[in-house]
Amino acid sequence: MHNIPSLSLCAKPEWVGRADCKHCAIRQMMLFSSLEASDFDHILEPIDNLRFGPKACIYTQGEESNSIYSIRNGLVKLIQSLPDGTQRIVRLLGPGAVTGLEALVGETYQHTLLVCQEVDICRIPIETMKQLEKDHPNFNEQVMKHWEQHLNLADRWIIELSSGPIRNRVIRFLLMLLEIKSGKNNTIRLLSYDDMAAIIDTSRETFNRVIADLKANGVVKKGESSKELQLDVEGLKSLL
């Protein structure tokens, strides 16, 4: 078992303000795409818009679940721990994703949510969710779609990032990163090597060696900021 960098203390978020869902730039991908303009003022009033820096902890496994969260920007990791201390990153979520859905059916969060790259996130109290479910017949469908999306991600995590030789997992991981935050120009922003290694259940060293190998093959090149990588998507796929 490999270690995930120890959980940081929950950092204080910066409070950006009440969310302005009506004018939210990414509303079509979000939870509220089906609502009418008239709903936005009153029902959505209790929604806060927050900003968290890297390593901040948004919620913790086992903690009482009062809200769900909708990511506007940035990247977060969902970590699950077993009673014996084993832990693993089970999902990586980017813009448009919703997390903490378990708040709708249970008492506590099932995961710990940590920030990878500075996030801009909206916190939606479950009361608001229940209200919307009651008043808006097809709101439920939106919620169900988010359950499905999580399940799809989990399944992909199993086949793409937890099966077969490390080399393939790394390649699939890089392509998945590109998908999550569709970087222009096929450029991705890397996480820490420890995190990336933990994601595919390998060691930092091995992960690194695979990347080095891919660079040698010419299918990835280093971007400007050294935290960035340029992918040759077709080339990568052909190595699978």
Add this chain to the structure above:
Amino acid sequence: MHNIPSLSLCAKPEWVGRADCKHCAIRQMMLFSSLEASDFDHILEPIDNLRFGPKACIYTQGEESNSIYSIRNGLVKLIQSLPDGTQRIVRLLGPGAVTGLEALVGETYQHTLLVCQEVDICRIPIETMKQLEKDHPNFNEQVMKHWEQHLNLADRWIIELSSGPIRNRVIRFLLMLLEIKSGKNNTIRLLSYDDMAAIIDTSRETFNRVIADLKANGVVKKGESSKELQLDVEGLKSLL
């Protein structure tokens, strides 16, 4: 990457009859626990109760999704394939589980569903589901619980069966099998070694060697039917 035994042709099910949900012995764990007696006769009428033998295929990834299924008895495996042919078992479902939920939000099934051990299963058309969602305010909550259950299983699959050394995965898998079909006397019924190896992403030989080792340790003993295994639950846990 390890091979999963090739998909069998879809075997013909035996039609047991229209489901008798009202008197179903395991209704409390099932989808319809919240319905009133009066609903059972008309709304649930189109539900068929089917029986499939080992290796039968209930539905296929990509196929049009018209129904969801509720397992009364037996054991099935959910398999997902990538375009390049890679495939992996992503879930194992037993009595009380519901599968094919994606029929409620999409056009096609996301997995292939194969029988491991003879199943008794109910097929529920999506029209029936939509009807129930419309008429019964809290039916949705039941459905959501099933989404959550799948997600929990997927997450456990990731940490428990796809992380860390093979020995640990095997131990957790054995305990999980016990959970799924709570065999009396701590006895589980084994799948084929190929399947079990595929589940934890290892080779048949390695899986076998670990089992042999656990037998030597005295924490598992062979049951009568050679397809059965008796577990010393505490002993197994202590080896993690």
Add this chain to the structure above:
DNA sequence: CGAGTCCTTGAAATGGATCAAACGCTGTGG
């Protein structure tokens, strides 16, 4: 009883883990 299928075991080859050390950033203070 024999054929087929699945399980078991052994020996050799390999991929990945681990340990240890050097390197290269990035930010800080002089």
Add this chain to the structure above:
DNA sequence: CCACAGCGTTTGATCCATTTCAAGGACTCG
């Protein structure tokens, strides 16, 4: 602006877990 400290990354060498290949054994079905 430079030097240095600190942290995360890179590389090398060794060791071990797991895979792979090969062959033998056991159960099941006709």
